[in-house]
Amino acid sequence: MSRCQNWQGNKFTVSSALAAAAAIPCLRIGKEIHGHIMRTGLESDQVVWSSLSDMYGKCGSIEEARHIFDRMVDRDDLVSWTSLIAGYAQNGKPNEALHYFELLLNSGKVHPDHITFVGVLSxxxxxxxxxxxxxxxxxxxxxxxxxxxxxxxxxIIDLLARCGRFEEAKRIISGMPIKPDKFLWASLLGGCRIHKNVELAEKAAEALFEIEPENPATYVTMANIYATAGKWAEVAKIRTIMDDRGVVKKPGKSWIEVKRKTHVFLVGDKSHPKSKQIHEFLGELSRRMKEEGFVPDTNSVLHDVEEEQKEQNLSYHSEKLAIAYGVISTAAGTPIKVFKNLRTCVDCHTAIKFISKIVDRKIVVRDSARFHCFENGSCSCRDYW
Structure with a gap:
């Protein structure tokens, strides 16, 4: 934005720019657009103000999103309410999301639509x-x-499956007047992974293989489920099917912005200029974490190898590398914000709770599903994600 000082834009171009910043997501760019809005007087436009609130929510600054919402003169805009509700849900603050939904209902002026209910149910x-x-x-x-x-x-299937209420989930699916889509089956499969329901997981995976046989996520999840159950022959079979179909697992990567520069990490990455310091720091963290009672969760490691090797494989996941770099590169007490293209694994989630307490930092991790805010050994999701 600093290179476009003479650019004015209108409410549509600015809203589009905010949507792009939210999609990346990049809070720094979003803040620059916010500054541009204030300088050009566009803050009085309801569409722009709503887009601004949405951007902050999707970039993990949900309190700033609420602050923007609270300053709105006209709250008869359903989009603004829905964005805030969805933002709170995505940022691990479900009670706040439901609070604002009840305020919406009580207002008597705005009525929820199907998109609003997606945020509420989420x-x-x-x-x-x-x-x-x-x-x-x-x-x-x-x-x-x-x-x-x-x-x-x-x-609703996601809700029931996460809680292990599979019979209710199956009843709702069988009574649906419309054909279940890939998101429903993926939700069911995710719940089966949590509760180790192999039989139902196979049915969900079968439906997903028919809908989108090229999606590696289904194969990887099934391999994880089989690995947790110790069914290594089935894990091998999944790998063979992937090879035969030309399906390639999407590599996990994490990134962090430090001093306006983005640093990207892959699992086991040693290409970073500070790789040696990062790995040394993680080694020290690992020692201290175990002293604090941390036990690595090796259930989902897709290799029938010794426990020590499994722990080694987990130690250098991309989000751990990004967090370590953030800690050693910033002043004590500075919040750490990391983004990941895939869902974080159970082991990393537990490990980051320990790390947040040991280094006394607020650590925010935005994976492919939601924001996790770690502070003093706990996560905003309360281990339910």
């Missing part, structure tokens, strides 16, 4: 609020007169 799913989630789900049709969408069904 908040319930990530907090384990099964009964409340079911109440909201049935109210979509019975109270608000809306038609269920595939997104609503995917969210």
């Amino acid at each position: 908040a319930c799913a990530h907090a384990g609020l099964v009964d409340k989630g079911l109440q909201y789900f049935y109210s979509i049709k019975d109270k608000h007169g809306l038609t269920y969408t595939t997104d609503h069904y995917a969210c």
Whole structure:
């Protein structure tokens, strides 16, 4: 933005720029656009203000998003309410999401639509609020007169599967008037992974293989489920199928911005100029973590090898490398924010809780699903994600 001092733009171009910053996501660019908005007087436009709140939420600054929302003169805009509700859900603050949903209902001026309910059901799913989630789900049709969408069904199946309530999930699926989509089956598969339900996982995976046989996520999840169950022959079979179909696992990568420069890491990465210091620091952290009671979770390592080798494989996952670099490259107490293209694994999630306490830092990790805010040994998701 600094190179375009004479550029004015209008509410549509600025809103598009904010949407692009949110999609990356890049808070630094979003803040620069915010400054441009204030300089050019566009802050009075409802569309721009709503886009600004949405950008902050998607970039992990949910309190700033709420601050923008609270300053809105006109709150009759459903998009603004929905963005804030979804933002709180994505940032691991389900109670706040539901609080604002209730405020929306009580306002009497704005009525939720199907997109609003996706945010509400997502908040319930990530907090384990099964009964409340079911109440909201049935109210979509019975109270608000809306038609269920595939997104609503995917969210409620996600909620039930995460809690292991598979019989209820199967009943809802069998009674659906529309065909289940890939998101629903992926939600069911994810719940099966959590609760080690191999039989139902195979049915969900079979449906996903038919819908999108080229998606490596299904194969990897099934391999993880089989590995956890000790079914190494099945793990090998999955790998063979992937090879035969030309399916390649998407490499996990994490990145962190330090002093306006982005640093990208792959698993086991040694290409960074400070690789030696990073690995040494992680080694010291590993020792201190074990002293604090940390036990590596090797269940999902897809190799039938010794435990020591499994632990070694886990020690240098990309998000751990990015966090380590952030800690050694910034002043004590500086918050660390890392982004990852895939979902973080259980071992990394547990490890980062320990790291946040040991280094006394706030560590935010944005994986492919949501934000995790680690502080003093705990995570905002309360280990439910």
